Amino acid sequence: MSFMEMKQGIIVTQGLMKQFGDVVAVNNVSVSIGQGELFGLLGPNGSGKTTMIKMLTGQIRPTSGSATVLGLDVKKDPIGVRERVGIIPEQETPPSFLSATEYLDFVGEVRHIPDVQKLADWWFDFLDFGDKRDVLCKDLSRGTRQKLMFTQAFIHKPTLALIDEPLINFDPIMQRKVKDYLTEYVKRGNTIFISTHILEIAEEICSGFAILHKGKLLYTGTVAELKERDQHLDDFFLSLVEKDGHV
Amino acid sequence: MFKLFTNMMKEEWRVHSTMFGSLSFALFPVMIFGIAFMGSFLLPLFRAVVPPGYLAIIIHAMFLLLGIMVGGFGLLGMEVMNRRFGQASLLSYSARSLPISEQEIFCTFVVKDTVYYMILWVLPVVAGFALASPFIAVPPYLPLLLLLTLTLAFLTGLALIFFLSTVYSRSKQVLGVLLIIMAIGWAAFSLYTGIGPAALFPPLQLFYTFSWPTLLVACAVVIIPSAIAVLLFTSECADATKRFKNALVPLTKKLSFFPYPPLAAKDLIDLLRSGSFIGQTLFSFLIPLGLLWFLLSVLARFLPPGDILLLFAILTGVIASTMYTWLTMFDSFSSYTCLPVSVPSLLKSKMCSFAVLQMIPAALIVFVSLASGGAVFLAPALVLCLSVSFYALAVTVWLTGLSPSVLVYDARVLLTYLLAVGVALVVLIMLAFVNPFYAILSALLFLPAWLLVKVSYAKWDMQDQPWF
Numbered sequence: 154m155s156f157m158e159m160k161q162g163i164i165v166t167q168g169l170m171k172q173f174g175d176v177v178a179v180n181n182v183s184v185s186i187g188q189g190e191l192f193g194l195l196g197p198n199g200s201g202k203t204t205m206i207k208m209l210t211g212q213i214r215p216t217s218g219s220a221t222v223l224g225l226d227v228k229k230d231p232i233g234v235r236e237r238v239g240i241i242p243e244q245e246t247p248p249s250f251l252s253a254t255e256y257l258d259f260v261g262e263v264r265h266i267p268d269v270q271k272l273a274d275w276w277f278d279f280l281d282f283g284d285k286r287d288v289l290c291k292d293l294s295r296g297t298r299q300k301l302m303f304t305q306a307f308i309h310k311p312t313l314a315l316i317d318e319p320l321i322n323f324d325p326i327m328q329r330k331v332k333d334y335l336t337e338y339v340k341r342g343n344t345i346f347i348s349t350h351i352l353e354i355a356e357e358i359c360s361g362f363a364i365l366h367k368g369k370l371l372y373t374g375t376v377a378e379l380k381e382r383d384q385h386l387d388d389f390f391l392s393l394v395e396k397d398g399h400v
Numbered sequence: 401m402f403k404l405f406t407n408m409m410k411e412e413w414r415v416h417s418t419m420f421g422s423l424s425f426a427l428f429p430v431m432i433f434g435i436a437f438m439g440s441f442l443l444p445l446f447r448a449v450v451p452p453g454y455l456a457i458i459i460h461a462m463f464l465l466l467g468i469m470v471g472g473f474g475l476l477g478m479e480v481m482n483r484r485f486g487q488a489s490l491l492s493y494s495a496r497s498l499p500i501s502e503q504e505i506f507c508t509f510v511v512k513d514t515v516y517y518m519i520l521w522v523l524p525v526v527a528g529f530a531l532a533s534p535f536i537a538v539p540p541y542l543p544l545l546l547l548l549t550l551t552l553a554f555l556t557g558l559a560l561i562f563f564l565s566t567v568y569s570r571s572k573q574v575l576g577v578l579l580i581i582m583a584i585g586w587a588a589f590s591l592y593t594g595i596g597p598a599a600l601f602p603p604l605q606l607f608y609t610f611s612w613p614t615l616l617v618a619c620a621v622v623i624i625p626s627a628i629a630v631l632l633f634t635s636e637c638a639d640a641t642k643r644f645k646n647a648l649v650p651l652t653k654k655l656s657f658f659p660y661p662p663l664a665a666k667d668l669i670d671l672l673r674s675g676s677f678i679g680q681t682l683f684s685f686l687i688p689l690g691l692l693w694f695l696l697s698v699l700a701r702f703l704p705p706g707d708i709l710l711l712f713a714i715l716t717g718v719i720a721s722t723m724y725t726w727l728t729m730f731d732s733f734s735s736y737t738c739l740p741v742s743v744p745s746l747l748k749s750k751m752c753s754f755a756v757l758q759m760i761p762a763a764l765i766v767f768v769s770l771a772s773g774g775a776v777f778l779a780p781a782l783v784l785c786l787s788v789s790f791y792a793l794a795v796t797v798w799l800t801g802l803s804p805s806v807l808v809y810d811a812r813v814l815l816t817y818l819l820a821v822g823v824a825l826v827v828l829i830m831l832a833f834v835n836p837f838y839a840i841l842s843a844l845l846f847l848p849a850w851l852l853v854k855v856s857y858a859k860w861d862m863q864d865q866p867w868f
Contacts, residue, residue: 212737213864232740240738248666248735250673255648262652262662263739287643289673306738 162187163313163344164209168218171204178204180368181218186346186361191339193359194348195390201368202348203243206317209346210240223313236264239306239314245298245322249291253282253301256290260305269308276304279334280327295322303331307338314338315346320354332358356386366394401508404500408512427811429524436528443536453608459546460553460604463522467557469684470517471565506633510562510626514555522550545607548615552603555622563625566632644673663741663749670730680726681760689716693768709774710832710839713765713781714825717788720761724754724793725805733802744857747797751853754793761785780839784828787842794849794856795820801860 162185171179179201186192196202207213209222211231220227222234247256254273261269277283280300285293293301299322306314319335320328336358339345349355355362356376363373371393379389413425443455530543568575586600599605602618651665658664671677692715703711727750736746765785769778799817800807807813824845832839 207737210737214862232742235738236740242734242738244734246732246734246737248670249730250670251648251666252644252646255644255646255669258646258648258652259662259666260739262648263741287645289642289644292642302738 163190164192164220164222164346166209166218166220169205169208169215169220170217171201171208171213172216177368179208179215179365182365182368182370183218184363184370184373186344188344189339189342190361191335191345191359192347193355193362194346194365195350195352195355195362195386196348196365197350197394200365202350202365203317204368205365206240206243206315206346206348209234210238210315211235212242237311237313239309239311241299241302241306241314241316241319243317245295245302247290247293247298247301247305250289252287252289253277253293253297254286256301257304257308260308264309266309272308273304276308280304280330296324296327299323300327311343313344313346317348318351319347319349320351352387352390362386364390364393366397369397371397401504404505404508405512408508409516412512412516425810428814429520431811431815432521433524433528436525437532438528440529440532440536440538443538456604456607460549460601460607463550463553464557464601464603466517466521467554467559468561469557470513470554471558471561503630503633507630510558510630514558518551518554522547522554526550545610549603549607549618552606552618552622553601556601556603556618559622559625559629562629566629570632658749658752660745660749660752663746664753667727667731667750667753671726674730676726676729680723684722684726685719685760686764689719689764692716692719705772705774706777706836707833709769709772709777709781710784710836711829712768713785713839714788714828714832716761716765717785718792718821718825720758720785720789721792721796723757723760724750724796726757727753728802729805731802743802743860746802747853747857747860750802751793751797758786758789761789777836780832780836784832784839784842787845788825788828791824791845791849792821794852798852798856798859801856801863 164184164186166185167183169179169182170177182201182205194202194205204213208215209220209227211227211234214228223237225233225237227234247253248259251259254270254277257273257276258269260266261273266272273286274283277286280303282297282300285297290298290301303319306316320331323331332354335345335347339360347355347359359376361373361375364371376386379386526543526547529538529546532538533540533543564575564578567578589600602614602621606614606618647669648662648665651668652661655661655664655668689712693712733743733746762782762785765781766778769775769781774781795817796804799813808817828839828842831841
């Protein structure tokens with residue numbers, strides 16, 4: 154990581170906006186996320202969280218404003234961004250007709266990961282889905298597909314991962330395992346950006362957070378600050394979005 | 401049941417209108433109507449060169465194929481929809497959450513498909529023909545008869561595919577045996593009686609000579625397989641969860657000469673495991689082309705053999721260009737959004753895979769040239785077929801990017817495609833008819849094709865990919 158990246162933040166957005174026809178999905182959002190943070194983007198359904206992640210990972214182009222990820226401009230170099238980060242999209246979409254192990258080989262080939270099989274074996278073991286390695290992705294359960302997508306996002310050991318609803322399809326045992334993994338991951342100097350509407354997760358594992366409502370950024374801060382004020386994240390969140398006119 | 405039907409109709413409309421806008425899709429039947437209306441004025445010209453009856457075969461065969469294709473898409477729907485819409489669910493799968501039986505849902509689904517695609521395709525064609533009929537000296541009862549027989553032809557295709565796919569979902573082996581019995585029976589009947597296959601198609605017989613018993617038989621051919629399909633229907637496939645040996649790594653190594661070997665390997669695996677390779681080769685390529693060859697051979701009395709071969713090569717090229725949809729049908733860009741893969745890379749890779757698939761039309765042209773005694777025209781026919789195919793591919797890529805089978809229903813897209821490809825085809829047909837060897841000039845089409853592909857890379861890279 155360059156000195157500039159550390160100084161400027163891993164993710165920096167300035168007046169980021171995305172419009173779909175007349176609908177403004179993300180409206181003038183400016184945030185800066187530093188190295189080693191486990192940052193949570195929080196908001197009710199339809200608040201623009203997924204659109205925000207799609208813009209940050211170069212999947213869709215911002216209508217206006219700017220965003221840099223790991224020092225790369227997402228508009229100018231979306232492929233460069235996707236090369237360096239790990240992404241788990243909101244809907245798990247591994248290719249239907251590849252088996253789990255073939256999909257990881259495919260990811261390995263596209264990302265030029267040496268010894269991908271060895272790494273895949275570790276993940277099959279860690280997330281406990283080795284018995285499904287030869288099953289086609291279309292025949293996997295949602296939970297197993299989520300495990301597979303989790304694996305593809307981390308198999309190349311990125312310094313930044315962007316995850317949309319990280320725990321949504323996992324059972325409680327797997328949720329615990331994944332939460333521990335993410336916490337350990339940032340301790341090693343990596344950065345994680347998650348979007349979620351499950352506030353308990355954010356309160357438990359996130360260091361910093363932002364609240365997005367109707368595409369607008371209502372608040373950015375740290376969980377520690379809230380704890381100092383003896384406030385719970387869910388109360389704080391609800392009071393903010395209600396003030397902003399959430400029904 | 402009626403409520404379910406109306407909601408399924410709304411759902412089908414919204415699936416289409418969400419993809420390319422309500423207006424564009426609403427214009428689609430209007431465009432079909434316009435084409436049928438204008439095309440009807442060509443009938444007197446065709447009648448001068450084509451023996452009576454053959455045009456009837458062509459149009460009934462087209463609607464039979466349309467029924468087969470619509471039914472095929474409907475039943476592949478879950479897989480295609482999952483690829484295109486992610487976790488989207490359709491009412492067809494609501495037996496999982498609502499107190500409605502699978503049979504009732506499937507029955508409503510069949511009725512919905514019938515009504516919806518009748519409105520989309522059958523009625524506009526017949527209406528266009530009916531409006532033009534006073535000007536082309538066609539008896540006034542003919543459009544009504546055509547409405548009946550085309551509807552029955554379409555429904556026969558739909559019923560046949562629903563029946564076969566229901567058998568498939570129960571047992572692949574039984575389906576195989578059934579197909580073999582049908583093919584042998586059909587061939588034996590034709591050989592024994594000397595009656596052509598068209599005579600076994602009740603809607604066509606009804607068109608030639610209307611009679612109540614024939615109408616009854618035509619209806620029975622639709623109703624009996626549909627009823628069996630509804631009774632046998634199960635949403636559980638015979639072999640839902642299979643295990644596969646890793647094919648990606650060895651294939652990637654074998655395809656190392658491709659620009660993106662893993663993408664090519666994935667395309668090939670998709671084709672083979674989805675059943676598209678055999679199914680599409682048979683139903684979307686060989687059967688329509690067999691039919692075309694049969695119809696073109698009728699022109700043997702009016703045209704020199706070389707011209708027929710070249711005409712066939714042109715049409716093969718157009719149909720071969722649709723192989724691009726084989727490669728995109730089960731693929732969704734959303735699978736690549738978490739990977740460093742750009743849209744131009746994907747387009748390039750799919751076009752390379754497409755180039756490999758062109759061995760199929762090339763082999764067919766070689767076979768037909770030799771079998772028909774037209775070996776002398778093999779070179780121009782081959783160049784013509786491949787040039788048309790690659791040019792039509794370039795137009796398709798330019799207009800539809802990675803979503804050809806979806807965006808083709810956009811009236812503007814289809815019209816632009818027809819114009820861009822149609823003009824080139826007319827010029828090539830004229831050239832070929834002047835001198836078959838002039839057809840080699842069709843290789844010049846590679847130039848606009850190359851330019852279109854270049855423009856397409858920039859065009860589709862700049863756009864947010866539609867999340868089908």
